[in-house]
Amino acid sequence: MMNPQKISSASDSTQPLRDVKVVDLSRLVSGNMLTHVLADLGATVIKVEPPRKGDELRAWRREGMSTYWLAYSRNKESVELNLRMPDDMAKLTGLLADADILVENFRPGTLERMGLDKERLNAINPKLVVVRISGWGQTGQFAGKGGFGSLIEAMSGFAAMNGFADLPPVLPPFAMADSVAGIYGAALALAAMHGQRGNATPAVQEVDLSLFEPLFSILGPQAAEYQLTGKPTPRSGSRSPTHAPRNVYKTSDEKWVALSAGMEGTLARLFEGIGYPQGLQDQRFSTHEARLKNIDALDALIQGHITKLTLPEALDFFAVRDITAGPVCDIADLLQHPYIAESRLLVDQVAPDGRTVSVHAAPYRINGERPPIRRGAPTLGQDNATWFGADQSAIPCIPDTAAQPT
Template sequence: MNPQNHSSARGGTQPLSGVKVVDLSRLVSGNMLTHVLADLGATVIKVEPPRKGDELRAWQREGMSTYWLAYSRNKDSVELNLRTGDDMARLTVLLADADILVENFRPGTLERMGLGKDRLNALNPKLVVVRISGWGQTGQFASKGGFGSLIEAMSGFAAMNGFADLPPVLPPFAMADSVAGIYGAALALAALHGQRGNANASVQEIDLSLFEPLFSILGPQAAEFQLTGKSTPRSGSRSPTHAPRNVYKTRDEKWVALSAGMEGTLARLFEGIGYPQGLQDPRFSSHEARLKNIDALDALIQGHITQLTLPEALEFFAVRDITAGPVCDIADLLEHPYIAESQLLVDQVAPDGRTVSVHAAPYRINGQRPPIRRGAPALGQDNTAWFGAAKPSAEAGPAAAAQPT
């Protein structure tokens, strides 16, 4: 099958059918970016080093590459040894008619590989290049390792996450990489839109750090510090902006989450827990007063919730139109009617034949979720489709220092 037919055979009529993406990235950030594009119908060609492939394949549970299974569906895999001339030539063939190139090497690596902007511009002036790094392509931090945990610590996230009397808490998933990847998908498509129909197009480079997108979603931290002189404190499940907002333990040892900052909701809550004068109580009569007296407010709510089982608590909130819901773990969600009704989990067969559930595309277009057109590919599964009978070149030549950020 020639590459053009290979591209269209599984693209269908999805929004990004006909868009060709070459993904040189490793681990989460680039894979998240191209995961978004692939689910929308783009042909994503994962370029992987021989034998071991993308390091994401090594993130396994019970011998299964679960992250690879979830985030590399709808993609192609080719094995190329980019330390050899033959395979670099094959890469340039892919890039010659590509729309988007994604990489997350250390800054300067692409140039050392002979793929700086001038070379890419000569090869394909309509190319959009998304360059992901920890701290950006320039500046004193450019050469610093940029793994997500460092960004989650330095961005301010860890300092505001957790409880005041306990250490700062890093997220239990690749938050910085994931946020950057989703930002990167939008940026790549915006740049691609600008390239279309532009007779004087030149390569568009997007400098995307892991730090800046995460920093941007943490709220107006700088403005609030300048106004108050105080950093956002760690407050557990409470909110620094409104109250009540917390999790409360039920009689059957479950948890329910409540967010009731609006006065109408609060009035119904106070009435329901048997304290109808709540909004007249000076401790709870204003937004500022409730934040100041949050311990007393939480104690009042918890005193009522502790008498109820989780189903009873959910019914209590539902009949009063109070914004509350259960705290679920994945075991709960696998049996939850919302998940079943929305068909958010779909079965996928792993390369070893086992079947597990993965998330479907997390949106609908005209009432339909984009399909999983194929499962995550085995390493080098699509070499023949893109290069014929050619095999990856043997290890040779100087290292390209192609390290993921």
């Protein structure tokens, strides 16, 4: 098997995973998010895609461009394999023979039906870490249930606590459950790989990663608070169930500013600034619990002052007093924002059709440098010849029904 030369102008410090090989059998967001994190850190990520169709993420288009694919598959490689064909399965096992991590998000049991159960994988590569993503986990009564993120966002408790009390529950406007699981999964994969590298007698390690559990884990101490109060967390819009004031307030120029001032020192400066210096002596606002109980009155007091100010004036008002507040921005605002420009968080990327658009850079720095985009998101099967030889570019057009993503 050929070993491709990696293209990189990055310093070694920004590519700590440059000796890591990942085989990605996943589709859509969760697995792509996981391997996106690893690829940006220098790992060789090989996306194995069904012929002609490719990863379903490619179909998420705007104005004819696969924008999600462009953003989350940069720094990856693509090979077309029809996993119903013995020759292509042999190519896959060849890729796995020296891989560190395998990522899949098939329905539980699919990998086994493909002939890649744990015993077989141990025979191929006992040092392999297998991250198995599914909606509800590999075992249990929900294991065979479809697990798209919207179901998880509804059942986990997120939708029930999101939105306003007098309006329906609100699902997130992006693939939240998949994204959270993918980021968790990257950490789990690296932890398991670290354990494998120190193991004198390695055996395949399986990580059972559901979409449900990571999202449930970041929603806060919901169970404990329900047990203490007997009440689920209510939908409260932009307010917080844990501290006040915390909301968005409208300015005189029809803009919005977000404010979080739960600490008493910050709140004292806020009360002083809006002309109500006795605020912390007011019994309605003197304690944490009192402020939550009287949140309507507190918000009305703050809004009464913000209404008099334009957004720039409001931001100056808060900045002078060291009060934690900022503008509510949409992407049109951010494309012009000095913080984004200074931090270089957006970079230009050329799509396969020649158009140039902005995508997020790696959202961190290592020793002062962001890992670069070493190569753009691959076209379907772009790297077949690199991995399998020059005569392996064409893949027979036979439907791939062996594996269904969650």
